[in-house]
Amino acid sequence: MTSPAKAGFLPVILGPLIHGYTAARSFHEIYGVKSVMLARNKTGYTWASSILDLRLHEDLNDDDAFLRILTEAAAELQAEHGVPLVLVPSNDIYVEMVARHAERLSGHYLFNSPREELRAQLMDKEAFYTLAQQHGLDIPATQIHRVGEPFELQIDRFPVVIKPTHSNQWWQHHTQIRGHQKVYRLGSLDEVLDVVSAVEDSPYRESLIIQEYVPGDDTKNWDAVLYLNSEAKCELVTLGQVALQEHAANAVGTYSAIISKYDEAIMLKFKDFLEAVGYTGIANADMKWDERDGVYKVMEINCRPGRSSYYTSQLGHPMMQYLVDDVVHGRRRELTLAQGDVLFRVTPRYVLKEYVKDPQVLAEVKRLFRERRDSNPLTYAKDLSPRRNAYLLGRHLRQGRKYAAGTWQQD
Numbered sequence: 055m056t057s058p059a060k061a062g063f064l065p066v067i068l069g070p071l072i073h074g075y076t077a078a079r080s081f082h083e084i085y086g087v088k089s090v091m092l093a094r095n096k097t098g099y100t101w102a103s104s105i106l107d108l109r110l111h112e113d114l115n116d117d118d119a120f121l122r123i124l125t126e127a128a129a130e131l132q133a134e135h136g137v138p139l140v141l142v143p144s145n146d147i148y149v150e151m152v153a154r155h156a157e158r159l160s161g162h163y164l165f166n167s168p169r170e171e172l173r174a175q176l177m178d179k180e181a182f183y184t185l186a187q188q189h190g191l192d193i194p195a196t197q198i199h200r201v202g203e204p205f206e207l208q209i210d211r212f213p214v215v216i217k218p219t220h221s222n223q224w225w226q227h228h229t230q231i232r233g234h235q236k237v238y239r240l241g242s243l244d245e246v247l248d249v250v251s252a253v254e255d256s257p258y259r260e261s262l263i264i265q266e267y268v269p270g271d272d273t274k275n276w277d278a279v280l281y282l283n284s285e286a287k288c289e290l291v292t293l294g295q296v297a298l299q300e301h302a303a304n305a306v307g308t309y310s311a312i313i314s315k316y317d318e319a320i321m322l323k324f325k326d327f328l329e330a331v332g333y334t335g336i337a338n339a340d341m342k343w344d345e346r347d348g349v350y351k352v353m354e355i356n357c358r359p360g361r362s363s364y365y366t367s368q369l370g371h372p373m374m375q376y377l378v379d380d381v382v383h384g385r386r387r388e389l390t391l392a393q394g395d396v397l398f399r400v401t402p403r404y405v406l407k408e409y410v411k412d413p414q415v416l417a418e419v420k421r422l423f424r425e426r427r428d429s430n431p432l433t434y435a436k437d438l439s440p441r442r443n444a445y446l447l448g449r450h451l452r453q454g455r456k457y458a459a460g461t462w463q464q465d
């Protein structure tokens with residue numbers, strides 16, 4: 055293990071899910087350094103990991119406590135190591151908190167985060183769709199319903215999708231929304247009215263997005279990851295085709311396997327959009343290929359790495375290295391549109407063979423298996439933790455049952 059003094063910095067990661075673990079793995083792979091992770095709770099991905107120091111704070115999501123915890127942690131770590139602290143928020147809640155408190159945190163940490171006004175605009179789906187259309191990004195037919203106002207469905211083609219404009223508030227109140235799902239796919243007006251009624255009866259007070267469902271199975275979903283440096287210049291764009299997503303209703307839109315791809319036109323389109331709005335940091339764009347009109351329909355842009363963003367490392371372009379070069383060393387890179395032939399997966403091979411339904415994509419998955427171009431970043435030979443490895447073995451065995459019980463059926 056490399057000391058923070060030798061590495062020249064110490065990573066501090068917020069959040070214990072797969073996003074956080076893959077960041078810790080990248081720091082360990084590239085620099086040999088052990089990350090500090092601050093979280094509300096432990097997860098099987100990070101509990102007992104030998105490549106990170108997990109520190110639990112039950113009130114980390116409380117705004118005042120968040121600043122106190124991060125300030126106290128910075129003082130302790132600076133006194134112990136005397137090196138810059140690189141802050142990595144790995145999920146939406148912590149991205150929001152870091153952006154909101156950027157001025158105060160910048161006295162203790164190095165980070166690259168979008169300014170709060172822009173972050174809020176991108177994460178508010180209603181505002182994002184308006185912004186996207188202004189800059190020439192294609193979106194599905196969309197209706198916005200403001201909770202508390204009379205509702206009339208304006209989209210005349212089923213199925214439709216319903217999702218929140220404000221994802222953080224959506225999850226804060228998920229136990230109080232009858233039949234809560236991350237995303238609803240509905241086939242009739244009665245189903246739409248039932249969901250709207252359930253939300254109206256809950257504490258959720260932001261808007262709902264009702265959107266035409268773009269047809270096609272998991273493999274019609276696409277993913278892009280971008281890094282824009284602290285001067286809002288894009289240095290990296292990657293693109294991938296989804297081979298499989300989660301099928302549990304509360305996890306739809308969470309990708310389990312991605313095949314790297316290259317399409318210069320769409321990659322430059324996202325690069326131009328984010329540079330035009332002055333974005334800084336890591337961004338993750340979700341889109342779906344609409345065969346009816348031959349365009350990518352953009353669903354959202356997240357202000358953080360996606361769960362599947364580790365495929366940038368498989369392509370030889372680790373996001374954490376771009377971040378360190380930027381905020382620690384002040385290095386600038388020319389734009390790279392990444393090319394390669396890799397398969398990212400956090401799902402066992404046997405699940406992919408069973409649930410990837412598109413014959414062409416399945417053949418590509420099997421080829422990448424044969425050529426050993428697939429990788430599961432959760433399995434890391436240098437993470438020497440028997441307890442964690444036991445958890446991963448159990449997870450491997452449970453994945454088949456999990457997909458068999460999934461309620462999000464593919465087209």
